[in-house]
Amino acid sequence: MRALFGNVAFRRLFAGRIITNAGDSLYYIAAMWLAYDLSGSAIYTGLAGFLTLVPQALQFLTGPFVDRWDLRRLLVATQVLQGVFVLIIPFAAWKGWLSVELVLIVMPVVAMLNQFVYPAQSAALPRIVDDEELVDANSAFSFAYQGVDTAFSSLGGILVALVGAVSLYLIDSVTFAVTALVFATTRIPAVEDSETEESTDQVASALSNYVGNLREGIEYTRGTIFVSMLVPPLVVNFAIGATMATLPAFASLRGGARTYGILLAAITAGLLLGALSASLLKRVSVQRLMAIGFLLSGITWLGAIYVQWLPATALLFCLAWTPIGATNVVFMSLIQTYVPEKLLGRVTSVIISGSAMAEPLGSLLGGVAGERVGSTAVIAVTGIGFLFVTLYWVIHPVLRHLPAIEKIEPTEYGLKRV
Structure with a gap:
């Protein structure tokens, strides 16, 4: 380095x-x-x-x-x-x-x-x-x-x-x-002339290659455990979009721009703490980590909404987002461990793109809901969403048996080698 x-x-x-x-x-x-x-x-x-x-x-x-x-x-x-x-x-x-x-x-x-x-x-x-x-x-x-x-x-x-x-x-x-x-x-050195003059229709060719690569990533992902695991990120990203859309209104009820800054700092601090602590949890069952983590997130998130003292609200915000930061790292590590290297970029883009689309939608609908029912109610629904993720990991017939990353048997979960 x-x-x-x-x-x-x-x-x-x-x-x-x-x-x-x-x-x-x-x-x-x-x-x-x-x-x-x-x-x-x-x-x-x-x-x-x-x-x-x-x-x-x-x-x-x-x-x-x-x-x-x-x-x-x-x-x-x-x-x-x-x-x-x-x-x-x-x-x-x-x-x-x-x-x-x-x-x-x-x-x-x-x-x-x-x-x-x-x-x-x-x-x-x-x-x-x-x-x-x-x-x-x-x-x-x-x-x-x-x-x-x-x-x-x-x-x-x-x-x-x-x-x-x-x-x-x-x-x-x-x-x-x-x-x-x-x-x-x-x-930044230029590429060789032979590479830059390959085709006058390079844009169309590149887009065609992109579609082909994307199709290959989708074909691999289909039938694997990642399809089932995609539901929680969809819920969480939708909740994040709704939260960020209504956080300014929520903060204005609690003190204005100063409160907005403090709550944002608490959220990002929680994500960072979770990411840093993820390496200590790699031997924990993935199912247990996800279920317990989001249970703690849901409880602390809902508690933060109804506590009226700003320092306590900020602390609970931080604690609520710490498990999310940890589970993000674990999820990505699982993908990197079992997906063949030649397909890793394509499979990762399929999974991340699929889950990321929920965030702008959550932002749009969260803003509309915040105007009609209030920002506090929308942010409370985010906490309920975290609890739904816990329930999903507890009752899903396959995910509820998922062990620690290093103990997963790839063929049992559709993680075929190519």
Whole structure:
């Protein structure tokens, strides 16, 4: 790993990754709060979350373009364009033109531009590091993504309370400007001419390959235990979307932007604690871990809603999300352990894409429900969803017998080798 960071190109690409991740996290938090602050309606907050999250499901469409365009220019251009678009919000506020409709227009545009960044960075890695360093390079990038997102989601909530959401857009524009400069000074070798001139219909070919690869991943996943295990992530992601859509309204009832920042910090701290503790639980039965973990999440989540003292609410929020952070790691480890390496990327994308689609839907419907029945009721339903996951793991005829990861017999659960 030390030799890896001795590579100047990698070091700059890594620095750009950290800075742009920080900007993404700050932008999402600022946009969600501003949508609620301008409208006073959870419907708009839910719509804002939906518009920001949906482009993630379309990221595969950017791949063919990433393969065709110069990566350094693409990375610089995306940062510059995102910086320009986020500046529209503080400029509109200065001129007195700011509205929730403008926020909702800017959000998906910035989010869609961002979908080019991560595929471009992934495509750049093999060009700037040796083959034997790729695993370490991807590991470092993954750590940067998770760690920075956790830290700056918390910081974003606090900054909203201290300087306001509009000021956060100004800060965000600076992160995009700095990242553009970093990427501009990063040397990314071009691919060989023979590779770039393969076909005049490269986009259509790449999309066709994507569909074929996706079909192969679906065919493998079908009939495995992962199909049954997909139900809990769908429920949880839907609940997360609904929670994030109504959290600004819930926080406003408990003290406003300051409370919003504290609750976001508590949630992200819980996820991080859970992820860090997952390695201590690898010998525990997967069924027991999932059932007990989500039982604790449901109980502490519901308790947090009805406790009126903010420090206790924040502590219970943190405890509720700790099992979720741990079970996320265990679920991914199970996939990585038993899926053949040649299919791992495809199977992972099928499972993650399938479960991730529930989050924008949860955000949209959660916002509507929050406006009609109140944010507290919607967040309470999230706790009930966690309890449903516990019940699912207890009564499912196959999952209730699932042992620890290292004791699973692959053929019993459809995890065939290819």
